[in-house]
Amino acid sequence: MIPASAPASERAATRLARRILHDPIGLFGLVLVLIVVCSGLFADWIAPYDPLKLAVRERMADPSMSHLLGTDQLGRDILSRVIKGSQIALLVGLSATLLSLLGGLLLGLLAGYGPRWLDNLLLLLFDAVHAFPVIMLALAVITLFGPSLVTVLLVVVTVTVPRYARLVRTSTLSIKHAEFILAERALGARAPRILLHHIVPNAIGPLLIIASMDIPVVITLEAGLSFLGLGVPPPAPSWGRLLNEGYSFIRDTPWIVIGGGLPLIVTTLGFTFLGETLRDLLDPKLRKAL
Amino acid sequence: MAAILSIDKLSVDFLTPRGTVSALRQVSLDVPRGSIVGIVGESGSGKSTLIAAATRLLSENAVIRGGTVEFDGEDMLNLPPDRLRALRGRRIAMVFQDPMTALNPVLSIGRQMIDIQYRDRLDRAGKRARAAEMLRRVGIPDAGARLDRFPHEFSGGMRQRIAIAMALLGNPDLLIADEPTTALDVTMEAQIIHLLREQRREFEGSILFISHNLGLIAELCDHVVILYAGEVVERGTVHDIFHRPSHPYTEALLVCDPARLSQASRALPTIGGEVPDLIRLPSGCIFAPRCPKAFARCRSAAPHTHVVTPEHTASCHLVPS
Amino acid sequence: MLYYTIQRVGLALLICIVAMTAMFSLVYVIPGDPASIALGPRATPEMRQALAARMGLDRPVPIQIVNFFGNVLSGDLGVDVWSNRSVATSVFESLPYTLALAAAGLGWSVLVGIPLGCYSAARRNSLLDKLSGVLSVGAISMPSFVVAIYSLLLFAVTLGWLPAIGAGEPGQPLDQLGHLILPALAVGLGWVGYLARLVRASMLEVLGEPHIRTARSFGLPERMIVFRYALRIAVLPTVTLLGTGVGSLLSSAVFAEIVFNRPGIGQLVLGAVNTRNYPVVMGAVLVTVGLFTLCTLIADLLVAAYDPRIRAGL
Numbered sequence: 015m016i017p018a019s020a021p022a023s024e025r026a027a028t029r030l031a032r033r034i035l036h037d038p039i040g041l042f043g044l045v046l047v048l049i050v051v052c053s054g055l056f057a058d059w060i061a062p063y064d065p066l067k068l069a070v071r072e073r074m075a076d077p078s079m080s081h082l083l084g085t086d087q088l089g090r091d092i093l094s095r096v097i098k099g100s101q102i103a104l105l106v107g108l109s110a111t112l113l114s115l116l117g118g119l120l121l122g123l124l125a126g127y128g129p130r131w132l133d134n135l136l137l138l139l140f141d142a143v144h145a146f147p148v149i150m151l152a153l154a155v156i157t158l159f160g161p162s163l164v165t166v167l168l169v170v171v172t173v174t175v176p177r178y179a180r181l182v183r184t185s186t187l188s189i190k191h192a193e194f195i196l197a198e199r200a201l202g203a204r205a206p207r208i209l210l211h212h213i214v215p216n217a218i219g220p221l222l223i224i225a226s227m228d229i230p231v232v233i234t235l236e237a238g239l240s241f242l243g244l245g246v247p248p249p250a251p252s253w254g255r256l257l258n259e260g261y262s263f264i265r266d267t268p269w270i271v272i273g274g275g276l277p278l279i280v281t282t283l284g285f286t287f288l289g290e291t292l293r294d295l296l297d298p299k300l301r302k303a304l
Numbered sequence: 305m306a307a308i309l310s311i312d313k314l315s316v317d318f319l320t321p322r323g324t325v326s327a328l329r330q331v332s333l334d335v336p337r338g339s340i341v342g343i344v345g346e347s348g349s350g351k352s353t354l355i356a357a358a359t360r361l362l363s364e365n366a367v368i369r370g371g372t373v374e375f376d377g378e379d380m381l382n383l384p385p386d387r388l389r390a391l392r393g394r395r396i397a398m399v400f401q402d403p404m405t406a407l408n409p410v411l412s413i414g415r416q417m418i419d420i421q422y423r424d425r426l427d428r429a430g431k432r433a434r435a436a437e438m439l440r441r442v443g444i445p446d447a448g449a450r451l452d453r454f455p456h457e458f459s460g461g462m463r464q465r466i467a468i469a470m471a472l473l474g475n476p477d478l479l480i481a482d483e484p485t486t487a488l489d490v491t492m493e494a495q496i497i498h499l500l501r502e503q504r505r506e507f508e509g510s511i512l513f514i515s516h517n518l519g520l521i522a523e524l525c526d527h528v529v530i531l532y533a534g535e536v537v538e539r540g541t542v543h544d545i546f547h548r549p550s551h552p553y554t555e556a557l558l559v560c561d562p563a564r565l566s567q568a569s570r571a572l573p574t575i576g577g578e579v580p581d582l583i584r585l586p587s588g589c590i591f592a593p594r595c596p597k598a599f600a601r602c603r604s605a606a607p608h609t610h611v612v613t614p615e616h617t618a619s620c621h622l623v624p625s
Numbered sequence: 626m627l628y629y630t631i632q633r634v635g636l637a638l639l640i641c642i643v644a645m646t647a648m649f650s651l652v653y654v655i656p657g658d659p660a661s662i663a664l665g666p667r668a669t670p671e672m673r674q675a676l677a678a679r680m681g682l683d684r685p686v687p688i689q690i691v692n693f694f695g696n697v698l699s700g701d702l703g704v705d706v707w708s709n710r711s712v713a714t715s716v717f718e719s720l721p722y723t724l725a726l727a728a729a730g731l732g733w734s735v736l737v738g739i740p741l742g743c744y745s746a747a748r749r750n751s752l753l754d755k756l757s758g759v760l761s762v763g764a765i766s767m768p769s770f771v772v773a774i775y776s777l778l779l780f781a782v783t784l785g786w787l788p789a790i791g792a793g794e795p796g797q798p799l800d801q802l803g804h805l806i807l808p809a810l811a812v813g814l815g816w817v818g819y820l821a822r823l824v825r826a827s828m829l830e831v832l833g834e835p836h837i838r839t840a841r842s843f844g845l846p847e848r849m850i851v852f853r854y855a856l857r858i859a860v861l862p863t864v865t866l867l868g869t870g871v872g873s874l875l876s877s878a879v880f881a882e883i884v885f886n887r888p889g890i891g892q893l894v895l896g897a898v899n900t901r902n903y904p905v906v907m908g909a910v911l912v913t914v915g916l917f918t919l920c921t922l923i924a925d926l927l928v929a930a931y932d933p934r935i936r937a938g939l
Contacts, residue, residue: 150876154910241883279768361838
């Protein structure tokens with residue numbers, strides 16, 4: 015299917031908005047996502063207590079009117095920690111996805127538009143990265159570099175870039191040979207102009223849709239690493255950290271792990287429902303390529 | 305002797321988001337035993353819907369509004385599923401239009417041909433032998449070895465032959481061929497028609513042959529039914545239709561048939577206008593909007609079936625009866 | 626088929642080589658040298674030199690690379706920085722536990738997920754179909770370690786029905802099975818969702834294709850049509866999914882081992898990470914990469930064996 019040369023992204027955006035509003039599942043997903051996003055954006059205002067404030071005498075209290083999710087092993091309010099955790103989740107999710115998008119766009123354009131040997135080399139590298147179970151790669155990198163936000167981002171980006179790059183590459187290849195591109199080249203248009211004006215706008219749409227479905231995956235990965243004690247360092251109350259601490263005290267109170275796990279489920283559920291609706295807007299050819 | 309297939313006043317609608325499509329209206333036709341009946345119609349005339357309805361292979365959104373379909377005396381529309389399955393492949397067999405998608409791509413053709421014989425009490429070797437023999441009859445060389453090949457290893461023409469072989473395996477009383485040559489080029493088309501005529505001698509059943517190609521119909525068929533926009537507009541023997549057409553649509557079809565053009569000209573004759581919208585049907589005769597001979601009555605009253613001869617009928621106000 | 630196999634095997638080997646090179650060269654990307662990092666900031670220069678010699682870091686780089694590949698091919702994955710134990714021994718001791726868990730998780734999810742997907746496709750829009758659709762999405766949305774923790778909480782801690790810790794007494798299969806239930810549940814739950822959805826979508830697509838109509842027109846029994854004519858085609862994307870999903874399967878198994886305190890690669894590697902014991906980590910990673918590549922290769926070859934069109938390069 016040869017896409018029109020006008021930005022398809024505008025038309026896609028209106029179709030998207032209409033589609034979501036009409037689909038109950040998509041709407042539900044959107045609502046969940048908005049809850050998480052707002053929680054993250056306004057965390058410092060809506061959290062009832064300071065998430066870091068210790069109150070050891072009230073430790074491990076069950077949920078009550080003053081502490082809706084109870085308190086943890088050091089007396090901190092769990093709900094506040096959960097809300098603050100959404101800020102971290104959002105930060106990690108968005109920054110990792112953004113970086114991966116940039117990297118994927120760049121490498122995909124190179125692979126699709128550049129010389130054949132570069133394409134083959136990049137594909138081989140993508141396949142090689144793909145051969146690592148993500149957690150193992152993360153653990154290897156953390157062994158050497160130590161746990162930190164940067165390490166987590168590094169691993170996530172390394173693992174996600176190949177997928178986006180492939181998508182951009184497919185999109186680039188399909189347009190590269192389109193007739194109107196040949197016409198432009200005959201008129202003397204050079205690569206950067208062709209790339210910017212035609213190829214990028216058409217690749218962006220599907221790319222953004224795929225990326226939005228990856229955000230929960232990234233958040234879950236960071237949570238997993240935090241659960242192992244290897245993610246964003248304390249005292250940052252990421253959800254994974256809550257699970258980690260709550261796990262040690264699981265026989266004393268269940269509320270810490272509930273506080274840690276529930277937001278993960280809500281986030282993943284929200285993005286999955288939203289993603290279902292978005293996926294229908296994808297060009298079937300690209301959908302199959304994923 | 306009663307006809308093998310008898311369709312009487314069959315009406316079928318399709319429920320679509322845009323509205324209810326009236327695909328067939330009061331369609332009646334008979335297929336006498338041992339004869340070849342051709343159904344002629346443009347795209348959208350309802351040819352495929354007709355046979356799908358008769359064999360109960362309609363899609364989920366189809367509704368049969370009325371009429372009956374009798375196969376050898378059995379009421380097809382109300383048959384229990386296992387009785388229906390017993391008839392299919394055995395007494396009624398079908399050949400479809402597109403040979404490229406009609407066969408299962410991951411099973412060898414031998415496997416598929418043996419599966420069709422699942423009702424027979426023959427051992428595997430015997431079924432295989434029958435399949436090979438049938439392939440030979442339809443002109444596939446080296447039939448025994450070819451049984452283990454897959455459909456994508458054959459050309460379109462060969463695949464259609466295989467499809468015909470599969471259909472003839474059960475020695476059916478009725479073979480329904482839905483535009484079997486439309487997807488093939490002219491050479492292959494000629495071969496398939498030749499094959500059907502040859503098989504006709506050995507094959508004692510009837511054939512219902514659907515096509516939009518008048519030349520093929522003329523070559524192959526004994527009786528012809530002309531279908532337009534879901535209605536039968538004319539019916540008769542091959543001679544009746546081609547030499548004494550009584551319906552303006554039939555006449556127009558014959559005039560427009562490229563094979564019959566008697567003088568070379570740049571402009572090909574066409575039938576003006578478009579096929580009617582089957583959701584909002586015009587009142588009166590269905591062909592009136594495009595008919596060169598239409599007059600006032602045509603637009604207000606739908607014509608009933610006028611008899612020209614006992615075997616030749618046409619739905620037109622101009623036919624004296 | 627043979628040519629296709631050779632192609633795929635060659636590609637798989639190439640990928641492994643690239644991965645191994647990457648793992649090896651990672652050590653050189655870090656700031657500081659591995660020996661210092663392993664020993665921490667209070668190490669003396671002599672300690673660092675001794676460790677560096679043990680790790681082979683004092684030899685020139687090309688020699689190190691050659692040695693490395695030679696060692697791997699002969700089965701030597703290096704030695705544990707602290708205990709001097711062979712990494713290969715440690716890894717292959719722990720691997721069976723992880724594989725057993727992964728297999729158990731995958732096994733039950735295949736047994737439940739594929740029939741569920743088939744049934745959903747055959748009875749489209751029925752109550753079961755809608756219910757399984759909702760449950761599938763729910764199952765997919767729960768990260769496996771969260772499922773592990775919650776099932777531990779519910780079934781072991783709160784209800785006390787199943788054991789919480791360990792893999793059970795060696796030599797007592799029933800006990801070991803009991804210890805496998807919850808972890809396998811956690812590992813497989815997400816997969817049930819994926820498989821059910823994928824099989825349903827594939828089946829619906831295949832059942833709508835013209836060749837199925839042909840099969841029906843010949844009166845073939847519905848069971849034959851679903852299982853021999855439709856499922857055979859529909860199951861192919863599932864095989865591919867399973868092959869590429871082994872990576873996440875292993876990840877889930879690692880987490881489940883940590884949560885349920887089972888022996889396996891997870892415990893081994895986590896311990897090594899916390900002590901900066903890179904050879905052990907690298908050894909485990911290489912083995913899992915090899916395993917993963919093997920599984921994708923097998924899945925590819927299976928699909929090609931099943932579907933003649935792929936062999937022909939269509």
